[in-house]
Amino acid sequence: MSGKTELKPGRTKARSAIVLAGGRGRRMGIVEKALLEFEGKTILERLLENLFRVVDEVILSVRDSAQKEKLLPVLEKFPSREIRFCFDTLEDAGPLEGIRAGLLESRSEYSFVCAGDMPFVNIRVVDLLFEKAEGHDTALPRWGDRMFEPLHAVYSRKLIPEIEKAFEIGKHSVLAPVFKMQDVVFVEVSEIRALDPELRTFANINTVEDLESMIGSTVEKAKL
Numbered sequence: 487m488s489g490k491t492e493l494k495p496g497r498t499k500a501r502s503a504i505v506l507a508g509g510r511g512r513r514m515g516i517v518e519k520a521l522l523e524f525e526g527k528t529i530l531e532r533l534l535e536n537l538f539r540v541v542d543e544v545i546l547s548v549r550d551s552a553q554k555e556k557l558l559p560v561l562e563k564f565p566s567r568e569i570r571f572c573f574d575t576l577e578d579a580g581p582l583e584g585i586r587a588g589l590l591e592s593r594s595e596y597s598f599v600c601a602g603d604m605p606f607v608n609i610r611v612v613d614l615l616f617e618k619a620e621g622h623d624t625a626l627p628r629w630g631d632r633m634f635e636p637l638h639a640v641y642s643r644k645l646i647p648e649i650e651k652a653f654e655i656g657k658h659s660v661l662a663p664v665f666k667m668q669d670v671v672f673v674e675v676s677e678i679r680a681l682d683p684e685l686r687t688f689a690n691i692n693t694v695e696d697l698e699s700m701i702g703s704t705v706e707k708a709k710l
């Protein structure tokens with residue numbers, strides 16, 4: 487473990503992050519959303535910069551090696567960081583397959599999972615989720631009774647067998663295996679708001695207009 491992270495320099499337990507990037511960005515017209523660029527940086531570069539302030543390694547969960555090649559140039563900006571790729575086994579099975587591959591690759595008991603189309607992930611919120619998850623199975627943000635943020639949560643490795651079981655019975659929703667775990671800690675959005683008043687940490691970009699309205703300027707689409 488590097489021990490170089492900013493928020494908890496003396497931390498002894500390794501932390502990983504899994505960035506899901508294997509989607510096809512269909513709503514945007516098939517683009518690599520992680521490579522959308524604004525104010526001189528891609529979403530992926532922003533995410534890596536932020537995440538490495540609180541985790542020791544980042545796993546990029548992609549669909550295949552062709553996609554890996556497209557993301558590789560961003561990694562050149564992080565020469566001393568531990569960044570690895572993992573690949574889907576099931577094709578087009580959605581984020582749950584990406585999470586499974588990521589957790590299998592992770593060297594830590596706990597991993598923060600986020601979507602690769604979240605440009606504003608807040609490291610203090612990530613740190614809070616790791617703290618809440620410690621000694622439990624997951625820390626899952628919750629809005630009121632029914633809405634959750636399963637693509638912005640900390641999971642223990644115990645999720646892997648639950649994902650396998652979900653696939654066996656044809657379930658692909660991320661929440662299905664999460665709710666099979668015994669000890670889920672819910673983190674209320676009101677608590678997260680204290681660290682990130684506008685809750686930008688959860689913002690994900692599904693259309694170019696989403697992003698342009700958030701940043702108030704135009705966005706460059708990466709060519710495929």
Ligand SMILES: Nc1nc2c(ncn2[C@@H]2O[C@H](COP(=O)(O)OP(=O)(O)OP(=O)(O)O)[C@@H](O)[C@H]2O)c(=O)[nH]1
Nearest residue numbers: 506507508509510511512513547580581584601602
């Ligand atoms: N590894 C992996 N990641 C995925 C897969 N499907 C979606 N994701 C990722 O999960 C996150 C949430 O997915 P969506 O917002 O639906 O993204 P998307 O699938 O690229 O976009 P649409 O095609 O427009 O639905 C994104 O970061 C995706 O890259 C998949 O099959 N494998």
Ligand SMILES: [Mg+2]
Nearest residue numbers: 603690691692
């Ligand atoms: Mg999305």
